[in-house]
Amino acid sequence: MAGVLQGAGVSPGVGAGPVLRVAGDVPEPPAGDRHGGDAAAERAAALAALEAVAADLEARGERAAAAGNTDGRDVLNAQALMARDPGLADGVGAKVGEGVAAARAVFEAFGVYREMLAGAGEYLAARVADLDDIRDRAVARLLGLPVPGVPESDEPFVLVARDLAPADTAVLDPAQVVAFVTEEGGPTSHTAIIARTMGVPAVVALPGAVSLADGTRVLVDGAAGTVRIDPSEEEVRSARAAAAARGSALAEFTGPGATADGHEVPLLANIGGPKDLEQALANGAEGVGLYRTEFLFLDRATPPSDAEQEEAYRKVLEAFPAGRVVVRTLDAGADKPLAFLPAPGEEPNPALGERGVRMSVRHPDVLAAQLAALARAATDLTVKLQVMAPMVTDAADAAWFAGQCRDAGIEHPGVMIEVPAAALRARDVAAEVEFFSIGTNDLTQYACAADRQVGGLARLQDPWQPAVLDLVAPAAAAGVPCGVCGEAAGDPALACVLVGLGVTSLSMSAPSLPLVRAALAKHTLEQCREAAAAARAARTAGEARDAARVHLPGLADLGL
Ligand SMILES: C=C(OP(=O)(O)O)C(=O)O
Numbered sequence: 288m289a290g291v292l293q294g295a296g297v298s299p300g301v302g303a304g305p306v307l308r309v310a311g312d313v314p315e316p317p318a319g320d321r322h323g324g325d326a327a328a329e330r331a332a333a334l335a336a337l338e339a340v341a342a343d344l345e346a347r348g349e350r351a352a353a354a355g356n357t358d359g360r361d362v363l364n365a366q367a368l369m370a371r372d373p374g375l376a377d378g379v380g381a382k383v384g385e386g387v388a389a390a391r392a393v394f395e396a397f398g399v400y401r402e403m404l405a406g407a408g409e410y411l412a413a414r415v416a417d418l419d420d421i422r423d424r425a426v427a428r429l430l431g432l433p434v435p436g437v438p439e440s441d442e443p444f445v446l447v448a449r450d451l452a453p454a455d456t457a458v459l460d461p462a463q464v465v466a467f468v469t470e471e472g473g474p475t476s477h478t479a480i481i482a483r484t485m486g487v488p489a490v491v492a493l494p495g496a497v498s499l500a501d502g503t504r505v506l507v508d509g510a511a512g513t514v515r516i517d518p519s520e521e522e523v524r525s526a527r528a529a530a531a532a533r534g535s536a537l538a539e540f541t542g543p544g545a546t547a548d549g550h551e552v553p554l555l556a557n558i559g560g561p562k563d564l565e566q567a568l569a570n571g572a573e574g575v576g577l578y579r580t581e582f583l584f585l586d587r588a589t590p591p592s593d594a595e596q597e598e599a600y601r602k603v604l605e606a607f608p609a610g611r612v613v614v615r616t617l618d619a620g621a622d623k624p625l626a627f628l629p630a631p632g633e634e635p636n637p638a639l640g641e642r643g644v645r646m647s648v649r650h651p652d653v654l655a656a657q658l659a660a661l662a663r664a665a666t667d668l669t670v671k672l673q674v675m676a677p678m679v680t681d682a683a684d685a686a687w688f689a690g691q692c693r694d695a696g697i698e699h700p701g702v703m704i705e706v707p708a709a710a711l712r713a714r715d716v717a718a719e720v721e722f723f724s725i726g727t728n729d730l731t732q733y734a735c736a737a738d739r740q741v742g743g744l745a746r747l748q749d750p751w752q753p754a755v756l757d758l759v760a761p762a763a764a765a766g767v768p769c770g771v772c773g774e775a776a777g778d779p780a781l782a783c784v785l786v787g788l789g790v791t792s793l794s795m796s797a798p799s800l801p802l803v804r805a806a807l808a809k810h811t812l813e814q815c816r817e818a819a820a821a822a823r824a825a826r827t828a829g830e831a832r833d834a835a836r837v838h839l840p841g842l843a844d845l846g847l
């Protein structure tokens with residue numbers, strides 16, 4: 288393979304290095320596979336493979352903890368314990384004693400545990416995936432296949448995968464991964480969001496990505512969406528120089544967000560927890576516009592304790608004594624599955640199922656505990672705490688949520704506008720709450736009927752679609768402050784358009800803040816309004832982009 292591959296650029300920057308792929312599925316060792324007769328050697332090989340898996344998981348856990356990710360370490364240590372379970376070792380030994388080959392014996396012994404767990408209620412059933420992961424790692428070692436999961440390397444690499452789940456990325460070291468490339472995943476998939484949060488260049492929806500061989504050198508341009516195979520040194524140097532030049536152009540703009548004529552637009556950060564604060568502050572965030580609290584609940588069988596929640600929330604609230612922090616209550620379901628809050632039944636379309644506030648209505652105790660922890664965390668602090676619900680559809684949802692907030696002593700309730708019905712009837716919804724925050728990722732998914740997890744639909748998952756802008760307009764005009772916290776807010780040109788539509792604050796992954804700050808500072812409010820009108824008058828996303836740029840001449844000066 289040679290040349291340049293084109294995907295969707297979702298996190299700007301340039302990264303070059305050798306490809307390392309997240310290995311694919313490990314095949315089931317055939318039933319009836321027998322060993323050659325030396326049962327002792329075969330048993331020893333099987334147990335050595337399990338021990339190697341346990342040691343590897345522990346080592347990864349230590350590295351995760353050293354990088355500040357103690358939750359990641361706990362998950363990995365729990366998996367290591369499963370791999371060393373003496374009952375499991377006995378099961379493997381017994382199968383080998385019957386003549387079954389080591390890999391098949393491991394597979395069958397795990398099968399017994401798997402069935403036990405799967406039938407033991409929701410909490411334990413959710414651990415089946417962890418068990419399968421350990422089994423596949425051990426089987427891969429015994430069969431000499433690549434070990435599944437995120438690879439490790441002594442030198443920095445470009446991580447290539449079909450797609451990345453939030454749990455895969457929990458243990459990634461941003462110093463090791465110079466870029467992400469995935470075959471699946473749209474611009475608003477969690478791979479894209481995590482890449483932006485980590486400040487790692489990323490290209491998603493790249494056809495043929497997983498056919499890139501390990502070790503192939505590539506140059507990834509996360510702004511252009513390109514992956515150049517076997518780049519020359521000169522190509523790498525000039526791509527890096529261009530990225531650096533843009534960086535220094537942006538460094539000129541500092542301070543609170545405002546247009547060239549002084550119209551203030553607070554620039555806030557999207558975060559997943561306290562670990563993202565440093566980067567938010569370093570990029571001049573004026574507060575937090577979206578605290579995605581699901582990350583605290585991810586990959587665990589039981590919800591965090593009240594004290595654990597309060598501590599995490601307080602750390603975030605304390606970081607902005609003179610600013611605001613907008614916390615989103617749990618958005619469980621669909622692309623953010625939580626083990627302890629499974630869907631009530633089989634959902635053929637999880638994105639249209641019980642997620643977000645719909646799940647909170649089903650489990651009001653989980654919401655009440657979260658709101659109470661937030662209220663306690665904010666006690667005696669000067670920060671303005673605002674709390675919003677995801678996936679609100681109508682005024683009834685909004686009224687219910689505002690009532691729950693009032694009961695918990697939360698003073699500033701709001702809702703996300705990410706369902707087209709809520710945008711179209713924004714005035715009714717606004718009567719119930721204090722503020723809106725538009726989630727353009729989901730709003731685009733629902734307006735264009737394009738699942739945000741499906742890579743092949745990237746063309747439709749584009750917030751420049753004029754229909755999406757038509758939905759932003761009524762929400763921004765509904766009479767309550769209206770921010771945007773979807774990924775659209777981090778696109779410098781679209782940020783100007785959103786301000787032109789009447790949006791009052793913008794919240795984005797921290798590395799995008801300097802780009803948006805500079806783009807706003809280069810244009811007047813009137814230019815933003817003209818760009819918005821031109822974009823809405825266009826017929827397609829591409830035409831909207833081009834039409835808006837005509838009114839935003841300062842973007843070119845910034846190399847954008
Ligand atoms: C900000 C949003 O929320 P999330 O991406 O977490 O669904 C959105 O939908 O735009």
Ligand SMILES: [Mg+2]
Pocket residue numbers: 677705726728729
């Ligand atoms: Mg959303």
